[in-house]
Each structure stands twice: as structure tokens, then as C-alpha cells.
Amino acid sequence: MATKTKVIISYILIFAFILYSSISIYFWSENKNSELSSLENKVKSQDTKITSLEKESNDYRVKNIGLKIQTVFMDNNIVLINSDSAKIYHKYNCVNYDTSGGFYAYNVNAAVSQGYLPCSKCSAPIPVNSSIERTYMVYVTATGKKYHSDGCQYLSKSQIPISLKSATQNGYSACSVCHP
Numbered sequence: 001m002a003t004k005t006k007v008i009i010s011y012i013l014i015f016a017f018i019l020y021s022s023i024s025i026y027f028w029s030e031n032k033n034s035e036l037s038s039l040e041n042k043v044k045s046q047d048t049k050i051t052s053l054e055k056e057s058n059d060y061r062v063k064n065i066g067l068k069i070q071t072v073f074m075d076n077n078i079v080l081i082n083s084d085s086a087k088i089y090h091k092y093n094c095v096n097y098d099t100s101g102g103f104y105a106y107n108v109n110a111a112v113s114q115g116y117l118p119c120s121k122c123s124a125p126i127p128v129n130s131s132i133e134r135t136y137m138v139y140v141t142a143t144g145k146k147y148h149s150d151g152c153q154y155l156s157k158s159q160i161p162i163s164l165k166s167a168t169q170n171g172y173s174a175c176s177v178c179h180p
Ligand SMILES: [Zn+2]
Pocket: 089, 090, 091, 094, 095, 096, 097, 119, 120, 121, 122, 123, 124
């Protein structure tokens, strides 16, 4: 074969190779682009989901705060009385409160004015400045700044009886273990 023909064939082969490579790269990049845009769509849809879940979670948080406020209000104001002869009132979650035999729900002031006394197990609310606050006995220790109900684990070393009114007036605060 003449040298000239060889050179021409070489050029054709090189050209064909370049053409083939360019077409391959073009299709490969088209394919990657469509993969990329499909991934972008997935990310967008996940973002929308996240936003909607965040909104939902925030709604629950707001609802939860509302329920907590409601619970604290009920615990501080509404007391429950078993329909038995014991003149004791309880908080909703007290172990001594039992709905099986019927029950009454009272405003705490109404319960006190009708002669009911707070249960010592459930830290039932006591109206401020009531006769109960003056006479209700709690216990303090020689060193601590908390007042306790009878039987609290923190009363093993010393147990000094004091009225709830004097305890609060003297800067004692309620023990978070026995909830006096
Ligand atoms: Zn109780």
C-alpha cells in the first residue's frame, strides 16, 4: 500500500475514533443529567415531606404545651373524692383515688369548705391561706431546705414537724421526691 493511502486510512480511523468517543460522551452525560435531575426531584419531594413533618411536629408541640397547662390547672384546682366515708380529697393520678365506686370532682376550695382534707400520698393541692395550710403538718430536716411528707426517704436522720404555712414562710420548698 502506498504511504499516502496509509496516512489517509490513519486519519479516517482517528476521526472515526474521535467521533465515536464524542457521541459516547454525549450520551453518557445526557444519561447522567437525567439521573441528576431525577435525584434533584427526589430531594425536592423529601424537602417538602420534611417541611410538612416539621409543621406537624410543631403543631403537636403547641398542643402538648396547651395540655400541660390544662393538666397543671386541673391538678391545682380540681380535686377528686371517692364516694366512701373517708373525708379525703385526691389528685387525679393518686393511687388512693378509685373511680370504681363512683366519685365526685370538686373545686379545691369547695372541698375544703365541706370539711374534706388533702390526701397525704398525692400532694393534693391546699388552698393558700386556708385553715388547712395553717394546720397541715409537713416535716423538715435539721440541715435541708425542703419540707417533706411523713415517710419520705430524706427524713431518716431528722424529722421536725412544722405546719405547711410556717414551712413556706420560712423559705422551705416542697421535696420533689415525696411531693408533700
Ligand atoms: Zn391521694
